[in-house]
Amino acid sequence: MSGNKYTQSKLIDAIRNASLSGVIEALDRGADIEEADMHGQRGLPLRTACFVGNLAIIRELVARGADINAAGSDGPCAPLRLAIRCRHHGVAALLIKQGAIIPEGLSLNQDILAQVDALDAPPVIFEAPSLPEESFRTTASPPPTREETPLDLDVD
Numbered sequence: 001m002s003g004n005k006y007t008q009s010k011l012i013d014a015i016r017n018a019s020l021s022g023v024i025e026a027l028d029r030g031a032d033i034e035e036a037d038m039h040g041q042r043g044l045p046l047r048t049a050c051f052v053g054n055l056a057i058i059r060e061l062v063a064r065g066a067d068i069n070a071a072g073s074d075g076p077c078a079p080l081r082l083a084i085r086c087r088h089h090g091v092a093a094l095l096i097k098q099g100a101i102i103p104e105g106l107s108l109n110q111d112i113l114a115q116v117d118a119l120d121a122p123p124v125i126f127e128a129p130s131l132p133e134e135s136f137r138t139t140a141s142p143p144p145t146r147e148e149t150p151l152d153l154d155v156d
Contacts, residue, residue, distance in 0.1 A: 009026070009031060009032075009035055010022070010025075010026045010029075010031060011023060011026040011027065011031040011032075011033075011035060011045055012035065012044065012045060012048055014026055014057075015045060015048045015049050015052060015054070015057055016048065016052065018052065018054050018057070020054075020056050020057055020060060023057050023060055023061070024060060027060075027064055031045075033045055033046075033061060033064055033065060033066050034066065034067060034070070037072075037073075039073055041070075041071060041072055041073055041078075042067075042070060042071075043066070043067050043070025043071070043072070043078065043079070045061055045066060046058065046061050046062070046066040046067065046068065046070060046079045047070065047072055047078050047079055047082055049061055049079075050078075050079040050080070050082040050083040050086070050088065050091055050095070051082045051086055053083070053086060053088035053090075053091055055090055055091060055094060058091055058094060058095075059094070062094075062095075062098055068080070068095050068098055068099060068100045069100060069101050075103070076101070076103060077100060077101050077102070077103045077106075079095055079100065080092055080095045080096070080100045080101075080102065080103075080106070081103065081106065083095060084106065084108070084112070089109070089111045089112045089115055090115055092108070092112045092115075093112050093113075093115035093116040096108075096112070096116050097116055
């Protein structure tokens with residue numbers, strides 16, 4: 001056994017702790033977005049995020065260029081396979097939407113496919129109902145007019 005021990009990076013720590021701000025800080029400080037695992041397989045950050053299932057972190061990693069088809073020790077397309085294995089269907093849908101290759105023999109259930117379709121749908125925009133102009137008025141009485149205000153001045 002060699003004396004080399006794998007030390008976890010700040011980026012991997014942030015991913016495992018679900019800290020999006022920590023991920024951003026680590027990447028901004030030069031963390032390797034394709035950091036290798038203890039076996040030398042590149043792409044550990046995205047694989048870890050897909051295992052954990054944190055969509056915000058996955059979006060950040062993908063937006064910054066993480067390889068969505070990175071291989072793991074068990075073959076290609078590890079992020080997608082991990083998301084499916086961990087039942088993170090929203091993550092799997094996002095990866096597919098971003099262009100992840102679906103390995104031969106990997107089955108996608110209907111929930112994943114429905115979520116991919118939902119990502120294709122235009123966003124739902126809710127409009128606030130228009131309110132009558134009266135609803136913008138305050139309930140307090142308006143200040144009295146000059147004619148309504150008594151003058152207590154003695155003018156000679």
